[in-house]
Amino acid sequence: MVNYNGQLHSGSTFFLNQDSRGLQYGDALFETIRVVNGKVFFWEEHYFRLMASMRILRMEIPMEFTMEFLEAEIANTIKANKLQGSGARVKLMICRQAGGLYVPLSNTIDYIIKAAPLENLFYVLSNEAYEVELFKDFYVNADMLSNLKTTNKILNVVAGVYAKENGYQNCILLNSKKQVAETINGNIFLVKGKVIKTPPLEDGCLDGIIRKKLIELIEGSEEYDVLQESISPFELQKADELFITNAISGIISITKYRKKEFISEVSKSLIGKLNARGRLA
Template sequence: MVNFNGKLLQDNVDFLNANNRAVQYGDGLFETIRVVHGKVFFWEEHYFRLMSSMRILRMEIPMDFTMEFLESSILDTIESSGLTERPAKAKLLVFRKPGGLYRPAQNEIDYVITVGGLESPFYTLSEEAYEVELFKDYYLNADMLSNLKTTNKILNVVASVFAKENGYHNCLLLNAKKQVVETTNGNLFLVKGKTIKTPPLSDGCLNGIVRKELLAILESLEGMEVMVDSISPFELQKADELFVTNTVSGIIPITKYRKKTFGAQTSKNLIGKLNARARLG
């Protein structure tokens, strides 16, 4: 089922047209959300990120767009799709109503909720190989718009195609200063000895939900130094571990970059703590 502005529709029903501004101009936002047995993981963080992003893009927030209303809408869509007893993911898209050219005719919004099933109710670590490479054809902008989860993700798309064409599982994205910012599908963490590092938002990385949660977990642990600082490409091959974070997968250990292979001990130490935080959050 698909939820369009509160109406539950069958997946095969046409409800958008060619004037949709997310299609025409990438004028939209989205949140990808993990839901298990009626529990929306990190829902408060997702909600406030969406509200903040809508304000930055000068979208008009409907009066009924409360945390309770959207959570209920997500759960209703999951129930109508027969996924209540399964782990699921929901995608909430928000875009300006049709009209105008680059300058919109209005700032009111439409929204769509789509859902699908997941395999595991918990975050798990894959034991499979996961090789990455730098993507150097195009660069991220180091600004606030890059922190937002907009529907304009063509750089991520092209980098993903590059990865597939060249036999990689993912690509590392750079900004114009040649700093390593993130991957095509999540935030990047680098481990060297007792130091764990992730790029700052000012470098242009996504303001990721699991990134934020892991930083909070790491700050509470003894024996680890946490750094939010720029990462140069030269640091990658000197690292002990690299891993990716996102809402759906949790933590994805990178096993190889060029000639360097990496362990996953830190990922193994953190995955249980992330699951515990997700259940409590």
């Protein structure tokens, strides 16, 4: 079942048309949210990121779009899909309503909520091989729009095709300054000694929820220092550890980049703390 503007429809129902601005222009935002046993992980962070993104894109925020309203709509969608007693991957999409060309006729919005089963109720660090490579055909813009979770993801899609064609599990995306920005599906962290680095938002990476939570966790510990600094591709092979973060998987440990193989000690340490933080959020 799919929630379209508060009305539940069968997943096979076609309720968008060829004039959808999300289809025509990528004029849409989305949040991918983890929900376990009815509890929305990091809901406050997801909600405020969504509201801030809508303001930046000059979308009209409906008066009823409170945290409580949208959380209830998510709960209704999960219930309709019979996932309330398990784990669900929820996608909440906001699309400017159809009409206009590059200039929209209005800034009013439609919303869509989808839910699918989660494989694991908790964040789990996989032991499987996970090899990555640089994607250098196209580059991420180092600006604020790149920080937003919009449906303009053709670069990520093409990088995903490249990864699949060449037997990689993921690709590292560079920005127009040839600095590391992110991966296809999440933020990237680099560990060297007692320092953990991740690209700053100014370098064009997604303003990720788990990125933010891990920075808070690391800053609250005395074991490591965390830096939001530009990362050169040359630093990747010198790192002790590389890992990816996103709201669904939590942490994905990179095991190989080119000829360098990596350990996953910091990843293992952080994923338990992230699970604990998620249950309390």
